[in-house]
Amino acid sequence: MRELAKVLPEGEWKMLQLPIFIQVDRRLGRGTARVTGKTEVKVVSHFLNKRGRNDELELIIYRPEVAVLRRKLPTTTQYLFLGA
Amino acid sequence: MKTMSGVAPTRMELLRLKKRVALARKGHELLKEKMDALVMEFVEILRKIGRTKRRAFELLSVAHRSLSKCLASMGTVETEQASRETRKELQVDLSTRFVMGVSVPTVEIKSVERDPLGRGYSVHTTSSLLDEASRDFERAFEVLVQLAELEEAARAVGRELEKTKRRVNALEYILIPRLEETIKFIVLRLDEMERENFVRMKRIKLMLERRAEEAGG
Numbered sequence: 001m002r003e004l005a006k007v008l009p010e011g012e013w014k015m016l017q018l019p020i021f022i023q024v025d026r027r028l029g030r031g032t033a034r035v036t037g038k039t040e041v042k043v044v045s046h047f048l049n050k051r052g053r054n055d056e057l058e059l060i061i062y063r064p065e066v067a068v069l070r071r072k073l074p075t076t077t078q079y080l081f082l083g084a
Numbered sequence: 085m086k087t088m089s090g091v092a093p094t095r096m097e098l099l100r101l102k103k104r105v106a107l108a109r110k111g112h113e114l115l116k117e118k119m120d121a122l123v124m125e126f127v128e129i130l131r132k133i134g135r136t137k138r139r140a141f142e143l144l145s146v147a148h149r150s151l152s153k154c155l156a157s158m159g160t161v162e163t164e165q166a167s168r169e170t171r172k173e174l175q176v177d178l179s180t181r182f183v184m185g186v187s188v189p190t191v192e193i194k195s196v197e198r199d200p201l202g203r204g205y206s207v208h209t210t211s212s213l214l215d216e217a218s219r220d221f222e223r224a225f226e227v228l229v230q231l232a233e234l235e236e237a238a239r240a241v242g243r244e245l246e247k248t249k250r251r252v253n254a255l256e257y258i259l260i261p262r263l264e265e266t267i268k269f270i271v272l273r274l275d276e277m278e279r280e281n282f283v284r285m286k287r288i289k290l291m292l293e294r295r296a297e298e299a300g301g
Contacts, residue, residue, distance in 0.1 A: 070124065079121050079184060
């Protein structure tokens, strides 16, 4: 939580919805996941060192990145399996 | 003709089975994704176990060195006597957290390291080496508790991984092929029925034509 607080300015703390869902959608293909939400994308981009993606509403990440994200944010991220 | 027991070769059944195959395929893909995620979690836990084990060995070796010094200085009998006097209770908070839907125990210890007066043995009759040895063992104990927690988490995630793998295999090698085989059978049977019907209609037409010829001639 302290790490997250450092990433975001205080004004955006309330906008961050926790846990951050790592959406595993079968339509995206195996090993691909999605993170949605402007603040959530900002946080995930920071932890994955993805530059220039701060204003996006959606971020596609791949298996090695999911592993890194889970390692860095084990309790504030959660898998969400989408089957539709 | 090939037969399949308990299957009605109808179009309704065919549609129903096609829906079931689609659902099974969807479930199979999702379970595979779940399996991948579980493998990642499992590997991460194993990595943590490796790190914690190394740290525990380091701390235990330091603690044993301190204990050897203490035994050499105070003597075995006195050290054992002091260990019997030591307070052995430790307050831990046991709770559970969820890793990929798997319940994993969490052990939280308030503070393992105690001050010499809080340990229970007499500080007047013992050496400061005993304090050092106790402190080193307490430090090692904290890491050992973490290790136990991680090992239990690995066991729980491993069990779930095994269960998921079994489900994936059951869908991949048993259910889906069986449903596809049944669909194939129904399609073949329906085609055959259509051909039989066509031949029957032709024969009826021929009979009707012959009857008409006989009536006319």
